[in-house]
Amino acid sequence: MIRFDLSRRFFRVWQRNFVVYRKTWKIGFIPPLLEPLFYLAAFGVGLGVMVGSVNYAGEKIPYTTFIAPALIAVNIMQSAFFETTFASFVRMFYQKTFDGMLATPLSVDEVITGELLWGATKSAIGTFLMMLVISAFGLLHYPGALLLLPIAFLGGLAFACAGMVCTAIVPTIEVFNLPIFLFITPMFLFGGTFFPLSNLPAWAQIVAHTLPLTHLVELCRGVSLGGLRSHLLYSLLYLLFWIALFYPLAIVLMRRRLIK
Amino acid sequence: MTETPATPLVHAQNLRKEYGAMTAVDGVTFSIRRGECFGLLGPNGAGKTTTIRMLYGFTPRTSGSLELFGTDCDGSWRTIKSRIGVCQQDNTLDPDLTVVQNLNVFGRYFNLSRARLQTRIDNLLRFAALDNRRDADVRGLSGGMVRRLVLARALINEPELLILDEPTTGLDPQSRHQLWSRLEDLKAQGLTTLLTTHYMDEAERLCDRLVIMDQGRILVEGAPSELINAHVGRTVIEIMAPGNNIRTLLQEKSVAFEDLGHRLIVYHRNGEELYRELISGEYREGCMLRPATLEDVFLRLTGRDLRE
Numbered sequence: 001m002i003r004f005d006l007s008r009r010f011f012r013v014w015q016r017n018f019v020v021y022r023k024t025w026k027i028g029f030i031p032p033l034l035e036p037l038f039y040l041a042a043f044g045v046g047l048g049v050m051v052g053s054v055n056y057a058g059e060k061i062p063y064t065t066f067i068a069p070a071l072i073a074v075n076i077m078q079s080a081f082f083e084t085t086f087a088s089f090v091r092m093f094y095q096k097t098f099d100g101m102l103a104t105p106l107s108v109d110e111v112i113t114g115e116l117l118w119g120a121t122k123s124a125i126g127t128f129l130m131m132l133v134i135s136a137f138g139l140l141h142y143p144g145a146l147l148l149l150p151i152a153f154l155g156g157l158a159f160a161c162a163g164m165v166c167t168a169i170v171p172t173i174e175v176f177n178l179p180i181f182l183f184i185t186p187m188f189l190f191g192g193t194f195f196p197l198s199n200l201p202a203w204a205q206i207v208a209h210t211l212p213l214t215h216l217v218e219l220c221r222g223v224s225l226g227g228l229r230s231h232l233l234y235s236l237l238y239l240l241f242w243i244a245l246f247y248p249l250a251i252v253l254m255r256r257r258l259i260k
Numbered sequence: 261m262t263e264t265p266a267t268p269l270v271h272a273q274n275l276r277k278e279y280g281a282m283t284a285v286d287g288v289t290f291s292i293r294r295g296e297c298f299g300l301l302g303p304n305g306a307g308k309t310t311t312i313r314m315l316y317g318f319t320p321r322t323s324g325s326l327e328l329f330g331t332d333c334d335g336s337w338r339t340i341k342s343r344i345g346v347c348q349q350d351n352t353l354d355p356d357l358t359v360v361q362n363l364n365v366f367g368r369y370f371n372l373s374r375a376r377l378q379t380r381i382d383n384l385l386r387f388a389a390l391d392n393r394r395d396a397d398v399r400g401l402s403g404g405m406v407r408r409l410v411l412a413r414a415l416i417n418e419p420e421l422l423i424l425d426e427p428t429t430g431l432d433p434q435s436r437h438q439l440w441s442r443l444e445d446l447k448a449q450g451l452t453t454l455l456t457t458h459y460m461d462e463a464e465r466l467c468d469r470l471v472i473m474d475q476g477r478i479l480v481e482g483a484p485s486e487l488i489n490a491h492v493g494r495t496v497i498e499i500m501a502p503g504n505n506i507r508t509l510l511q512e513k514s515v516a517f518e519d520l521g522h523r524l525i526v527y528h529r530n531g532e533e534l535y536r537e538l539i540s541g542e543y544r545e546g547c548m549l550r551p552a553t554l555e556d557v558f559l560r561l562t563g564r565d566l567r568e
């Protein structure tokens with residue numbers, strides 16, 4: 001069992017990132033607003049004409065309705081993962097921001113926890129903005145879709161922890177291409193995002209179910225379509241389990257990297 | 261131990277730090293009294309940064325004991341850190357933030373209240389002569405302004421101990437003097453300071469007491485003038501392009517000198533007489549008498565080899 005050296009001061013680290021974000025929020029807002037438009041135009045309208053509708057959970061639903069929640073899930077994954085890999089690495093390695101923090105009454109655990117929660121927050125902000133756009137097309141079912149926000153935070157935290165584990169072990173910033181190519185991209189393509197998992201061979205379905213994006217997509221799609229199903233509980237437990245595993249791992253590895 | 265005015269602010273005993281097979285700090289012992297400026301001098305790689313990192317709890321020590329403010333550091337690191345201000349050797353200013361945001365965000369790491377921070381920041385910006393740069397991007401500041409902001413940031417929590425790791429390295433003479441005069445102001449206000457440097461003029465000007473370190477060990481400890489007296493003497497004669505007969509002459513007089521080939525350096529308790537003798541003879545040119553400095557002590561003790 002590891003012992004955390006954690007007080008509420010981690011909020012100060014979160015706050016630091018929020019101050020920086022507020023300086024550039026006008027630029028930060030653009031991708032989550034435009035991205036769903038691009039994807040819905042390309043995949044939904046362009047591809048959707050060919051695909052028409054999709055069989056999902058025993059129902060036929062339009063292709064755009066099918067992919068819209070997955071776009072949100074993908075954005076949750078990418079913004080949190082990007083934040084705790086590239087952005088955290090720049091702060092840690094190039095800007096020595098963590099070194100500065102560690103000369104104050106902040107512990108390594110608090111610095112990392114603040115970073116992780118910030119990654120989750122960015123996912124939630126992105127989700128909120130995407131919901132505005134996607135709702136305009138009537139593709140989300142309310143009030144259930146409001147659950148996307150807490151799901152975004154939880155899923156964001158899961159991917160933030162995974163990203164931070166990478167940050168703790170990569171020697172240089174270029175090495176992040178490796179987890180992106182081996183972990184993020186396959187999930188993006190095969191995590192039940194752009195076609196139903198049932199199209200895959202059985203073994204591939206099993207593999208897909210060991211990966212976090214699959215469960216995040218399930219959750220997002222489940223609450224967006226309305227009608228909560230019991231299998232969502234498994235996906236929720238999966239994400240909680242993932243966090244319970246990767247949060248302590250991120251802390252331990254980061255202690256090893258930062259404490260010299 | 262409880263804290264009384266006589267308690268040393270820092271009491272380090274036998275501090276050691278090993279990195280694998282390499283020993284960065286090899287058993288150093290020193291105390292810092294309240295109100296003094298204490299110097300940690302040494303060439304690159306001597307272990308200065310590692311020593312002070314152990315002091316402010318950034319680096320865990322391999323062995324040795326450490327008391328700050330009369331309290332053992334292992335227990336209450338958070339309280340201890342809240343009473344220290346640190347200027348690290350690397351620039352750790354937040355380039356994503358403006359000047360005033362840097363101070364504000366840093367102050368919040370100490371949980372300072374908004375009202376207290378407000379007045380503190382105004383004072384510190386004036387102190388650092390940065391009040392007209394409040395909203396400037398820190399990336400656009402000159403080297404001197406950066407160091408003054410780092411100093412201001414280290415003072416945000418009104419520390420009782422200020423730790424400075426090579427505060428003026430890389431600065432131009434004007435900026436160095438600016439920073440020194442600020443450090444002197446702080447000292448006049450009674451702030452205890454621990455300073456590392458490899459500039460001897462800086463140490464001589466600022467430090468009440470100092471230690472010279474090399475290869476992780478303390479070589480000597482004392483006030484700058486004491487050290488000069490004890491290890492060099494009062495005066496130094498430098499002889500350029502010396503011939504062999506002067507070497508013989510000095511040996512006959514059993515005067516200690518350092519032979520750099522093209523230059524002889526004579527350390528002498530009473531150099532005036534010898535100097536007069538030399539310039540009245542064949543060494544009218546190329547012979548120079550000067551007061552001994554801390555740099556002579558440093559070079560004498562740590563040698564003239566390059567450290568990289």
Ligand SMILES: Nc1ncnc2c1ncn2[C@@H]1O[C@H](COP(=O)(O)OP(=O)(O)O)[C@@H](O)[C@H]1O
Nearest residue numbers: 260279284302303304305306307308309310311
């Ligand atoms: N994190 C580290 N890992 C391994 N060796 C280190 C580390 N930090 C410092 N050292 C080594 O310890 C020695 C002392 O370094 P340092 O304390 O930075 O010296 P100074 O500040 O006096 O220049 C150097 O030889 C340095 O290479």
Ligand SMILES: [Mg+2]
Nearest residue numbers: 308309310349
């Ligand atoms: Mg150093």
